[in-house]
Amino acid sequence: MENILVLTHVDEIGSALSRASLEAVTAGLELAARLGAPLAIGVIGSDAAAANALVNTGAKLLAVSGEALAQPRYATDAAACEALCRAAGASIVLVPAGARLSRVAAGVAYRLGGVVDTHITALGGADTVEATRWFYRQRVEAVISRSTRPWFVVLDAGTHTVYAGDTGVANVEQVAVELPATRTSVSGIRAPKQDEQTIRPDARMLFVAGAGWTKKQPDGQVHTPEAAERILGFLRATGASLGSSKSLVDQGGEGQSVLPFLTHMNQIGQTGATPRHAKGLSTCCHGEEPHVVGWRFIGERRAISLDPNCGWTRGKADVVYVADAFPVIAKLNELLGAKG
């Protein structure tokens, strides 16, 4: 029989479990119910009080806590995860795919003589466990299984609902662990100012800017400042997250005109992110395959492109407007502003 452990961690504030952790809890509850297997949930963080949110899961609750775990870093987090896995005797370990636990999952699997698979988007199978994941940057989909245990399954964020049970006073078993000496200390978080943050994973909509925004316009001139103003205006009006094509973010390194708020972190596609949003609007990019793989998990897709033969028209978008994005977005911002 399988023995399931869900690894979770507290968020940056330190008082609640991260969103991705709560999604993994849902996955764990579903899998344990299907297999009739015992479920344990391990909590990592400076304070185990966050486990009170799990009091009604019916799972055995374990925790490794202490001040050293307030900082997400490899050496201490890996030791904490290893201790939780050993204490639970887990054969399947579900891991949320946030930066913190993705950093250590493979290392911990190696220490335990186990195996790891990441970017799992679904768990299925009848009597066995089968996991769905993508290969070649979301271009080939496969269902895999493993006979080796423990099997670490790192679940992509946004693939399960967030667990929301009543809170109470949880009976949490503290797992003792001797944390290793580490040469690393976390000195902080570097983020754009609140009003300059353009990457919003929880946004309903993704707005993608392509290289066309910084090309010559009908008057023969480049209008990068105006492009920046229109894009930011749209983001302000809709709360959308901003994505970019590789060609646009690469322009900075090539000495061309650039949009000042774009970095490689905005890039989506083959060498960028694959975000999850309900809707996506593409502007001034051509919809070639390496870019479109970044749209795999976008629900409704529309594009504005001057090229009637661009990649978007070949079954990749729901609607393609053959038009210049400059006047369209200007008018769109005006209408959204008037709507309030």
Place this chain on the structure above:
Amino acid sequence: MPHSLHIIVCAGIVPDPLQTLEPVITPNGPGLKNEMVLPAVLDPWAACALYEAANLAAKNPGSKLWLVSLGPKAKLQQVMMTVAQKVAFELVPIDGPIGGFPDAHATAAMLADAIAGVPGLDRSKLFLFGGWESATRGAGVTLQMVGERLGITEQFQGVDQIEVRDDGSFEVLERIEGGRHQVSVCSSAPAVLGWATGNLPEPRNNPQVGMANMRTMMPALQKAKSSTLDANGLSYVSVSLPKQQRTTRVVKDMTPDQIAAELVEWIGAE
């Protein structure tokens, strides 16, 4: 004060992103149709790691840079003809299978063995670089396991920047959720850094660098050991292309005002 570093970059080769990929079942498990004849490139994120490594080595005189790559010998040779012109490095090739479907654990074991056998490698000066994920398997696990196998427990993933300080400590920027970076300071090497894109453009081709690299590269390729990878209990239930093809409505006859009005309605709809 500059510090001489020993930098190893692990980098695979992947199909050119513009190629159409079609999965097929082979006697050895899943693969890609015509995989051996598809044009290949150095894995993009690992390429970023290589450029960052070369930049770091240039800033720290006396440093050495190795590129460890697993793939079919002929494909490695083909890809390295281009890569060799970008930056100076010593190739450590491993003749093995190509593609995203072989198991990552076996790959990590083979890479770790190859790195452990690099002559003259000083592990106290070691920076182990690679892409934080590949464009084939995209798992982001190989580098961590190579690090564990080599006993390196200072690891960073999604790295966009490293700054080595005068005292030998270094500051690392790692990508975290929400478009932000976690800033960490590590007091010394060795360390594992899985790179995201970094901040450097692709270097221009330099035929002189290419000639110098090729002098050691060709003998290394000839001597590359042939290896097979264990499956480690991995089995594929199915492998397929995504089937959803959208019915695209192409709109050519609307004014910007009309398009904007339609988009406002679409954005507001649940």
